[in-house]
Amino acid sequence: MKAHDLPNVNPELFMAPATEELSANAPSEHAPRILLLYGSLRERSFSRLAAEEAARLLDAMGAETRLFNPRGLPLADAEDASHPKVQELRELAQWAEGMVWCSPERHGAMTGIMKTQVDWIPLSIGAVRPTQGKTLAVMQVCGGSQSFNVVNQLRVLGRWMRMVTIPNQSSVPKAHMEFDDKDRMKPSPYYDRIVDVMEELVKFTLLTRDHSSYLTNRYSERKENAEDLSKRVNQRSI
Structure with a gap:
C-alpha cells in the first residue's frame, strides 16, 4: 500500500530503514548487565534461591549481575520515592540492560513483595x-504442583513496563524438594530449564541492548512531539 493511500498518517514521520539506524550504533563491549528480583522475605526463600542459581548461571555466561534484596522496601506510595530502598531499586533498574523476575505463587498469584x-x-x-x-x-516457584499463574502475570507486567519479555520461562514445582541442604538446586529437568532461560536471556540482551531506542521508537510519540513543536513555533511567531 502506498503512502498516499493512508490519509490519516504522516509518512514524513516514518523512521528511516532499519539498516541505516542499526548500522549507526557501535556494539557495546561490556558484559550484559542483569538485575534479579525475587518475591519473598522468608529466611529460606526458594524464589531467592532460584534467583541466586540464575545469577550464578548468568555470571558463568559472561553477564554482570545484581540481586536486589527487597527487605525494607516500603509498600508503593507508603513512603516518598526518596526512601533509600526505593532509590537503590530505581538505580539498579536504570543500570540494568535486562532483568529476571522470580516470585513464589501465593493464592494463585504473585506475591505482594514481587508486585511492590x-x-x-x-x-x-x-x-x-x-x-x-x-x-x-x-x-x-511453587509449593505444590506446577503452575504457570505467576509467570503469566509477570508477562503482563513486563509488557506494561514495555520490556522485551523472552519466550522461555521457568516454573519449579514443589520447590522445597528441588534444593539440597546447602541451598543449591539439585540436578533435574527444572534446573536445565533455568539454564535454558538464562541462556536465552543473555542472547536476547546482546541482540537488543544497542538497538532498544530503535525498537521502542513509536510513530504516535513522534507525531505528538512534532505537534508540540509546531505549537511552540506558532506561539513564538505570534
Whole structure:
C-alpha cells in the first residue's frame, strides 16, 4: 500500500530503514548487565534461591549481575520515592540492560513483595525510562504442583513496563524438594530449564541492548512531539 493511500498518517514521520539506524550504533563491549528480583522475605526463600542459581548461571555466561534484596522496601506510595530502598531499586533498574523476575505463587498469584518492587519502578524518571526496551525473563516457584499463574502475570507486567519479555520461562514445582541442604538446586529437568532461560536471556540482551531506542521508537510519540513543536513555533511567531 502506498503512502498516499493512508490519509490519516504522516509518512514524513516514518523512521528511516532499519539498516541505516542499526548500522549507526557501535556494539557495546561490556558484559550484559542483569538485575534479579525475587518475591519473598522468608529466611529460606526458594524464589531467592532460584534467583541466586540464575545469577550464578548468568555470571558463568559472561553477564554482570545484581540481586536486589527487597527487605525494607516500603509498600508503593507508603513512603516518598526518596526512601533509600526505593532509590537503590530505581538505580539498579536504570543500570540494568535486562532483568529476571522470580516470585513464589501465593493464592494463585504473585506475591505482594514481587508486585511492590515492580510498582516502585516507574515508566519514566525524567527523560529516562528504566525498563523500556530492556529484556526480561520470568520465573516462579511453587509449593505444590506446577503452575504457570505467576509467570503469566509477570508477562503482563513486563509488557506494561514495555520490556522485551523472552519466550522461555521457568516454573519449579514443589520447590522445597528441588534444593539440597546447602541451598543449591539439585540436578533435574527444572534446573536445565533455568539454564535454558538464562541462556536465552543473555542472547536476547546482546541482540537488543544497542538497538532498544530503535525498537521502542513509536510513530504516535513522534507525531505528538512534532505537534508540540509546531505549537511552540506558532506561539513564538505570534
